[in-house]
Amino acid sequence: MANTDNSNKYSxxxxxxxxxxxxxxxxxxxxKYMGESGSNYExxxxxxxxxxxxxxxxxxxxxxxxxxxxxxxxxxxxxGLGTAYMHGIKHASGNFILLMDADLSHHPKFISQFIEKQKxxxxxxxxxxxxxxxxxxxxxxFKRKLISRGANFLTQLLLRPGASxxxxxxxxxxxxxxxxxxxxxxxxxxxxxxxxxxRARQLDYTIGEVPITFVDRVYGESKLGGTEIFHFVKxxxxxxxxx
Amino acid sequence: xxxxxxxxxxFIALFxxxxxxxxxxVARHFVSENETLIFYSPIIAVLLFGIYAATVVxxxxxxxxxxxxxxxxxxxxxxxxxxxxxxxxxxxxxxxx
Ligand SMILES: Nc1nc2c(ncn2[C@@H]2O[C@H](COP(=O)(O)OP(=O)(O)OP(=O)(O)O)[C@@H](O)[C@H]2O)c(=O)[nH]1
Ligand SMILES: [Mg+2]
Numbered sequence: 001m002a003n004t005d006n007s008n009k010y011s012x013x014x015x016x017x018x019x020x021x022x023x024x025x026x027x028x029x030x031x032k033y034m035g036e037s038g039s040n041y042e043x044x045x046x047x048x049x050x051x052x053x054x055x056x057x058x059x060x061x062x063x064x065x066x067x068x069x070x071x072x073x074x075x076x077x078x079x080g081l082g083t084a085y086m087h088g089i090k091h092a093s094g095n096f097i098l099l100m101d102a103d104l105s106h107h108p109k110f111i112s113q114f115i116e117k118q119k120x121x122x123x124x125x126x127x128x129x130x131x132x133x134x135x136x137x138x139x140x141x142f143k144r145k146l147i148s149r150g151a152n153f154l155t156q157l158l159l160r161p162g163a164s165x166x167x168x169x170x171x172x173x174x175x176x177x178x179x180x181x182x183x184x185x186x187x188x189x190x191x192x193x194x195x196x197x198x199r200a201r202q203l204d205y206t207i208g209e210v211p212i213t214f215v216d217r218v219y220g221e222s223k224l225g226g227t228e229i230f231h232f233v234k235x236x237x238x239x240x241x242x243x
Numbered sequence: 244x245x246x247x248x249x250x251x252x253x254f255i256a257l258f259x260x261x262x263x264x265x266x267x268x269v270a271r272h273f274v275s276e277n278e279t280l281i282f283y284s285p286i287i288a289v290l291l292f293g294i295y296a297a298t299v300v301x302x303x304x305x306x307x308x309x310x311x312x313x314x315x316x317x318x319x320x321x322x323x324x325x326x327x328x329x330x331x332x333x334x335x336x337x338x339x340x
Contacts, residue, residue, distance in 0.1 A: 020336055028324035053336060064331050104317065136308025149303045153296060159246055213313035218321070241247045 010034075010041040010115065010172075011094035015084040019102045020052045021219035027061050027070065029108040037112035044071045044088045045102075048078040082192050086182055089175070098172045103217040106170040110212050114172040117208045124177045124205035127163050127197060128170035128212035135165075139216030151232060155194070158240050162201045163209060166194040167232075170212055177205055190228055191235035198239050261285060 012030060016023055027043060034041045047055045055074050062070040073091050075084070089097060098114065100106040106128070114126045129135050131152060140148070155166050167190070173181070180203065185195045200207055244252075263269050264281050274281055325335065 024328050024333060024335070025321050025324045028328055029320060057333075057336070060333050064328070064333060104321075107313065107317065131303075134308065136310040136313075138310040138314040140307075142304065145304045145307050146300070149300050149307065153300050153303075158250075213308070213310040215310065215314045215317050218317075240245075240250075242245060 006040055008040065008096060008115075009094035010039055010096045010098055010111075011088075011092035011175075012041060012043045012098045012100065012111075013085055013088040013092070014043060014045050014100065014102045015081055015088070016045060016047045016050060016054050016058075016102045017078055018050045018052045018054060018220060020050070020054045020057050022103050022217070023054055023057050024061060026102050026104055026108070027065065030111070031065060031069070033108045033111060037115065039112070039115055040094075042069060042071055042093060044073055044092060046084045046088045047072075047074045048084065049074070049076050080188055082182065082185070082188050085178075089179060089182075092175065095175050096172060097175050097178050099178075100170050103220060105214050105217055107213065107215070110170070110210060111172075113210045117210050118172055121206065121208060123208035124174050125197070125200050126172040126208040126210060127165060128168050129163070129165035129209045130168060130212060130214045131164045132209060133211040135211030135213065137214045137216070147229065151229075151236075155236060158236065159198060159243070161198050163197045163207050165209070166197055167191075168212075168214075169193045171196075181205075187235050187238070191231055194232075194235060195239060198243055202243050257285075 012034075014023075014026065019026075023045070030041075030043055045058045047058060049055075055072070058070070058072055058074075062072060071091060073088060075087060085099065096115075096118070098111060100108075100111075110128060114128070117123065118126045130137055131149075137145070137148075152164075152166070155161065156164075159166075171193075177200075181196050181199050184199045184203070185192060187195045197207065261281070261284065264274050267274050280287075329335070
């Protein structure tokens, strides 16, 4: 399925914090699947001074795959995801930006589907969704599924966002659209993704969706806890009252 | 209009209708014949919606795809990747994983 249209370039932003085990694998997978699709791309790694040596691994990978494919834009210390994306965009040379997690829960095989979807109706945003069609999750127990589905039901009811997966962070954006969205977002951290898609609706951007399978992280720490639920509810109420 | 205002307007509209009915300002005969039902209708509506919500959420929990295939494929690809990267000269820090 080689792609002959070379006018588009996709900048894949990979924010990393302590992903030393995941980073080589995710890069390998991206190179494999983007190579198959034939699309023009670059990978921008934004590491926030991970103490586990993620940056060293990234440098090795850059040697293997070349500086045109792997771009390193590290920062001194952990400054959060939102600013990591901003930092990455500044150095992105593509006209499209793809956001994904580096922890292997987002599989690069879906990127080509995102690209096809975007082209089909010239969408401003294409969002991966775990909640529709062949989408789904792996490694979640009943409680986590219940919280996820419950939170999603409540959000759909209150905000009618026009997208089925609000908290997912596997998305393709037109570069200028993403810049505008990030500028208009006030929240930080985990709920930032939800606000991005709500703002997209508010600003009348078109949103396409691709079902994705989400496999829980194999390596490294996960941090879904009570504080995340608290932040989620707070953000939901904030968006309910202001958008 | 924010979502909050939309909800408030709808709520006030429904409440007004209900209030006009129970205060018998309109449709007096109809109200007298169904007095208790109309009086309790807001509670009934909330209960019915609660049942609807619980059913939908539980249905979606039980039909949530488990993606065992995707997990298996990923595990296989991780092995492949580690092997291939080693031949390309990549040094894994945690070589035991
Ligand atoms: N540069 C940078 N990357 C971060 C920061 N926080 C998280 N990340 C990365 O952002 C991505 C998503 O973070 P995760 O820790 O997977 O967050 P999550 O998916 O909500 O939660 P779990 O996967 O359950 O741990 C991963 O690739 C992280 O390495 C940060 O402060 N700076
Ligand atoms: Mg994750």
